[in-house]
Amino acid sequence: MASFRIALMSNIKNNYVVLTGDKNNSGDYLIKKAGLYLLNKYRPDRVLTPIPAWEPLNKERLRLVNESCALILLGGPALQPQMYPCIYPLTRNLNDIKAPIITMGIGAKPKSTYPEAPHHYPLTDQTHELLTRINRESYQSSLRDYYSGLIMQAYGYNNFITTGCPAFYLNEDQSQTENSSPNSIVFSVGVNFAKETDMLHQTKDIIYQMITELDQPVRVAFHHSTTPKFLNTHRPNVRLYDQQHKLIEWLKEHKIEYIDISGSAEQMLSLYSSCSLHIGYRVHAHILTSSLGKPSLLLAEDGRAINMKDVMGGMILNAYEEEGKGLIPKVLKASGLSHRAKPELWREIQANLAYEKKAKNQRTLQVANNLRMHFYFMKSFLDQLP
The missing domain is CATH 3.40.50 (Rossmann fold)
Structure with a gap:
């Protein structure tokens, strides 16, 4: 005002x-x-x-x-x-x-x-x-x-x-990341898991694998609100709200830390500025982490994420298997239901993280050049x- x-x-x-x-x-x-x-x-x-x-x-x-x-x-x-x-x-x-x-x-x-x-x-x-x-x-x-x-x-x-x-340009100098192993990780939760069971399984599998295999502190970030006041906003996604709470119950059951950063740019800046690595589905988590000169691996759950590859470069993996040919896939494509979540996406994530470490964050540096x-x-x- x-x-x-x-x-x-x-x-x-x-x-x-x-x-x-x-x-x-x-x-x-x-x-x-x-x-x-x-x-x-x-x-x-x-x-x-x-x-x-x-x-x-x-x-x-x-x-x-x-x-x-x-x-x-x-x-x-x-x-x-x-x-x-x-x-x-x-x-x-x-x-x-x-x-x-x-x-x-x-x-x-x-x-x-x-x-x-x-x-x-x-x-x-x-x-x-x-x-x-x-x-x-x-x-x-x-x-x-x-x-x-x-x-x-x-x-x-x-x-x-x-x-x-x-959002590419909040950190205009695009300061480069240090060539060191990540010591903290943020995983950003997407939205498709709320309507697709295989995406829910994929989300849980990646979180669980990160906790057990990377042996790094992991925080799960919700970019959309998990509080009841969200239901009073303009055209709220009630299904997403409900499914986020079910996912939170699973996180609590496995004693996995989570944070709600909705409704604020400052909370988002604080979280991603303090981590060393981002993995997850949120495009602006990838944009922010990359603009801060830190490694980020974006899991594409829609065309927006895929289209970031031409502009930014960096590590962007398709979370879905390639769709089939013919009339039925074409009809389903209009509803965004023409393909299924990759069941072994974690293997791709591991391979890309290992290569990025070996290459001394080469693709992370590529992002900085593209943003400039x-x-x-x-x-x-x-x-x-x-």
């Missing part, structure tokens, strides 16, 4: 209204923190007004938007079939928005870890209406990854540039904003 009041009292034409998606998942809070940090640092001539992306623009907010320099749609997997009006309700008539609409680090959300061709990625007519509006602005918009860029290109939207996720290169494009994007 403080930043909102400052914006109202200032010269409004120096204002950016920033739509953010932080309501539960700690990764969304990290995106918000990083995005506002970058805008504050590289556009100090602008006052920032963050507001929830999932709330429609009421009369007061629409006035604020129309008296600002730009409406910025910040980060997250917002490029979905029903991006407008489900992700961004905005206004019923987009012509009511007079300020330029610009995206910053948004990306697609393919369900499968074997994503469909970009030109087959579905978008509704209303989403095309929003993207057409964004594409015709006088300013470039920014995307998280190249797959998202190829989707835009396939549909004729050419006013977008791949900058990476804003992509920052050039993020900085260019920030400089050209109105």
